[in-house]
Amino acid sequence: QVQLVESGGGLVQAGGSLRLSCTASGRTFSRDTMGWFRQAPGKEREFVAAINWSGGSTYYADSVKGRFTISRVSARNTLYLQMNSLKPEDTAVYYCAADASGRSSRSRYEYEYWGQGTQVTVSS
DSSP, rough: OEEEEEEEEEEEETOEEEEEEEEEEOOOOOEEEEEEEEEEEESOOOOEEEEESSSEEEOOOTTTTEEEEEEEEGGGGGGEEEOOOOOGOOEEEEEEEEEOOOOOOGGGGOOOOOOEEEEEEEEE
């Protein structure tokens, strides 16, 4: 059974930091592109960041560039999102996802596997 399990969400004040983790199981994800998406209440799920299979290429939404860092440890099937200088508008449920084709896509429709999400709330 393929599973992606996120952790590390919580409540933080504006300007603070959080580190999200995503642990994958059920198959090897070492060749997948991995990504983070988020969904705020009443809004569509949006791209946050992605990383290719080797970790050598990373992609960010303009809204988080310079504040968030995506990384992975493929040997551990683990994905991370370091979030610094958090803003109230970063409040959302954050999801990790895997794209088995290995494309470096910003579209949620390209990702086949999804976690259940972890809530991040940033207070002003």
